[in-house]
Amino acid sequence: MRLNKMKSISALLNHPFDDIIKGLYLNKTLASQEISDELFRKTKILITSRSIQRRLKQMGIIRSFSQAFNLSIKKGRKSYEHLRKTVKSSSLRKGIAPKLRFQVFHRDGYRCVLCGKTAQDDLLVIDHIKPVAGGGTNDEKNLRTLCRECNSGKGKVLLEPV
Numbered sequence: 564m565r566l567n568k569m570k571s572i573s574a575l576l577n578h579p580f581d582d583i584i585k586g587l588y589l590n591k592t593l594a595s596q597e598i599s600d601e602l603f604r605k606t607k608i609l610i611t612s613r614s615i616q617r618r619l620k621q622m623g624i625i626r627s628f629s630q631a632f633n634l635s636i637k638k639g640r641k642s643y644e645h646l647r648k649t650v651k652s653s654s655l656r657k658g659i660a661p662k663l664r665f666q667v668f669h670r671d672g673y674r675c676v677l678c679g680k681t682a683q684d685d686l687l688v689i690d691h692i693k694p695v696a697g698g699g700t701n702d703e704k705n706l707r708t709l710c711r712e713c714n715s716g717k718g719k720v721l722l723e724p725v
């Protein structure tokens with residue numbers, strides 16, 4: 564069935580089928596779906612992109628489907644931005660376990676690392692050095708003890724260690 568379609572395309576375009584898709588793939592750098600569309604436009608015969616991929620693979624032009632997939636991403640033919648899930652910073656913040664909070668407070672001597680206030684002076688909070696919204700994690704190295712005032716931004720600029 565598929566071979567007959569390929570023969571028909573060869574006859575219509577007056578070239579061996581393999582040469583046609585090889586040329587479209589390598590010279591015109593079309594993706595398999597585009598090759599499928601192109602062939603259909605010219606011959607009205609539908610060869611699925613999967614069949615074209617399989618054929619290219621049989622010819623040793625592509626080693627695997629994933630390789631072709633990666634190549635098409637590299638060429639900017641595929642975008643997966645729409646599949647990217649947004650992570651809410653609040654959900655990550657909730658993820659600081661009590662034990663970790665304690666470790667950070669303990670490490671910092673129960674003092675604001677910027678102004679030195681203790682829990683008796685102000686409420687101490689855990690701050691993300693690199694903000695969660697900017698890709699910061701809940702790794703202990705990214706966490707520090709701040710008083711509520713420093714955390715709110717007041718005095719932070721002057722006292723921020725280099």
Ligand SMILES: [Zn+2]
Nearest residue numbers: 675678710713
């Ligand atoms: Zn402070």
